[in-house]
Amino acid sequence: MFGYSLFSTSPVRAAAAGAALALLAAGCSSGGAATAGASGADSGAPVQGGKLTIAVSSFQPCLDVSLTGGRNSTVTHQILDTLTDQDPKTGEIIPRLATKWEVNDDYTVFTFHLREGVTFSDGTPLDAKVVADNFSTLAALVGEGKTDTLTLNALNSFSGAEVVDPLTVRLNFKLPELGFLRNASDPYLAILSASTLATTTEERCAGKLVGTGPFVFDQIVKDKSITLKRRADYTWGAEGVVAHQGPSYLEGIVFEAVPESGVRVGGLVSGQFDISDDIPITDLPQLRSAGQTIVSRVVPNLVPGMRPNPYSPLGSDDAVRRAILKGTDRKEITETLYPEIYKAPTSIVSSGTAGWKDFGADLAYDPEGAKKILDEAGWKPGADGVREKDGVRLEPKITYIIGNFFGATQQELELAQQQLARIGVKVEIKANTPADNAAMLKDISKADYDFLTGSGASKDIDFLAGLFKKSNSALLNAEQPELEAVADALNEAATPEARTKAADDLQKYVIDHGHWIPLREQTKVVAVSPRVKGYVLDTYAAHFFHDTWLAG
CATH class of the missing domain: 3.40.190.10 (Periplasmic binding protein-like II)
Structure with a gap:
């Protein structure tokens, strides 16, 4: 059973990429297989x-x-x-x-x-x-x-x-x-x-x-x-x-x-x-x-992660998104909280999803790179180490749904919270019930969050075309023209070769600009x-x- 999904609710055409599914090689331990x-x-x-x-x-x-x-x-x-x-x-x-x-x-x-x-x-x-x-x-x-x-x-x-x-x-x-x-x-x-x-x-x-x-x-x-x-x-x-x-x-x-x-x-x-x-x-x-x-x-899906609120000052800040992506140590989250059958994510979709491409190097933990991004964008450390800019403290609010393993867990976010504190980002974790979350999403322009956790199921990467278009209710017509153009390229590709390139380009762009910040690769056990x-x-x-x- 899959939990909360951040899929599009608007008409977009389906697409394909012909990559083979990658299977997880699960480990063995004594006393059981x-x-x-x-x-x-x-x-x-x-x-x-x-x-x-x-x-x-x-x-x-x-x-x-x-x-x-x-x-x-x-x-x-x-x-x-x-x-x-x-x-x-x-x-x-x-x-x-x-x-x-x-x-x-x-x-x-x-x-x-x-x-x-x-x-x-x-x-x-x-x-x-x-x-x-x-x-x-x-x-x-x-x-x-x-x-x-x-x-x-x-x-x-x-x-x-x-x-x-x-x-x-x-x-x-x-x-x-x-x-x-x-x-x-x-x-x-x-x-x-x-x-x-x-x-x-x-x-x-x-x-x-x-x-x-x-x-x-x-x-x-x-x-x-x-x-x-x-x-x-x-x-x-x-x-x-x-x-x-x-x-x-x-x-x-x-x-x-x-x-x-x-x-x-x-x-x-x-x-x-x-x-x-x-x-x-x-x-x-x-x-x-x-x-x-x-x-x-491995579950073929949009991996559990965080999506920025395009209407919040912090969620709409490209430098903040990129720094949070680089300042999150997915390998530590996976190895600390999960057994050996779990692997760190290597893209915004799982390795079991047709059309996946390995962008693991772009998701590597890089706290110094994150600090540099924030420094150059004018986010300077305050007296207590928390970064500030124009009187605003870098204190993003990140929400998760109680009991929803398929989005992000409290333990994952708490570990990410510790990691991001090292680069001067003070994360506030907010727990929502499913009902509270549904109410919040009715108008994200007025919602009190900067990043929302979630995931979504799909065998094929085609769903990304709708996920990152402004017509998606999770984006509420937010104007993000560069993201829209890359999503449109996947939506409009008319040959398998064009589809593969567009899918690769969209994964790369989303990672480079922090429009989805992966936390772990979902595995069915x-x-x-x-x-x-x-x-x-x-x-x-x-x-x-x-x-x-x-x-x-």
Whole structure:
């Protein structure tokens, strides 16, 4: 589950960069195993049957990921299929519900040829009409403002769908969509049955969803648990993603909402749970010593960090932003607060995001360089060491959301606070509840903060185009023409080569001018019982259970 996101809420077209996904090589420690994205590789012949129980930190508020932009896809990821998929090792786009496709030279027309014999769990066939209706219905919801930003960005230039023949559908766009094949692998563009499309958004959020995936809903107990059961007739897993064809090995999966981390940890050790999600890093040594397997993978996203308020005197000061970026020691934050499976960020997006480029040298800790920037800009140390300029003290207010690990934690900010004090910056840390934060963001021009922490989920770097345009509600039409121009270049690139260059340029510009100040690279960490075999985290760092089985 992803937390607070600073994505655009305005129409921008999606884009792409073809970089392969980089996997985190997780370390091992005595008494337990740590693997990069998988468990139980050397476990012998798979066993059919059994029900796996996974403890998660919260119940998904909306089960339809097309409405939530792919966030909270933990459960529905198991019941839905997409047109395309991604090779988990290379990031290459590969067939799933579509066996092949053609794209015109302008990247505005995508023709998909669908797999024969696929059915939804209600028995109705997958055909071109239902796929066309999926995109038309979703585009209408986008127009009504009923979807999340990722869905909006993927479909804002969608102009219609055509049924070419019963198993061929053509999707048309007004603008070049170089990233659409990757978007089509995202869960928010998963294909739903005609019966689902006929329901209300409220019914879909509550779980009235019918897909073509390997599992189906069995029971939903709101705010408590969700039980899935396998489809006996599922035979169309994506080659290169699934390890076996045919139905899933597990008979069923139970997701239990367990808010208390100690209960999730204790329940795993005692055998009450087979997998525990959202594991606090402080509990990893205990779990390893108890023989549990630690599975991890870098989350493809805008890395947790700080965004300046363009309306505040300090947030709008280029020298202040650049100095804070150079005066923040990301390596110390990572090594002090996190185990060896975590790495310091090397860009504003994670190394697991397609289109990432390594700008680690530009993010190196450089306190002397930070001091020089401030000196040259007229920020001089006062009697107590805190810098001042024109009667204003350099005391930026930085906010974080209580309980939101996916933005920035209090511990991270406190360590950054100590680091920045060394260069004459006195940071004030402000804690917000999610409700307080939402209220504050209604008008950032009047909000009492200089930097806001956050992060955001995406497989591809395309989302950066909207993130740094003034039409993003997080920028509230603030005039930043140079930033706008670099974002526009990514938004308007019409070839893969131009897209790659524009994505690199935007990452570089944002870092050089401190428009996003990375703190850490987000890593998904899951604790798994030794009896769980064949479990993996996929390219989203999301649970993938098709090949999972239970031993003993």
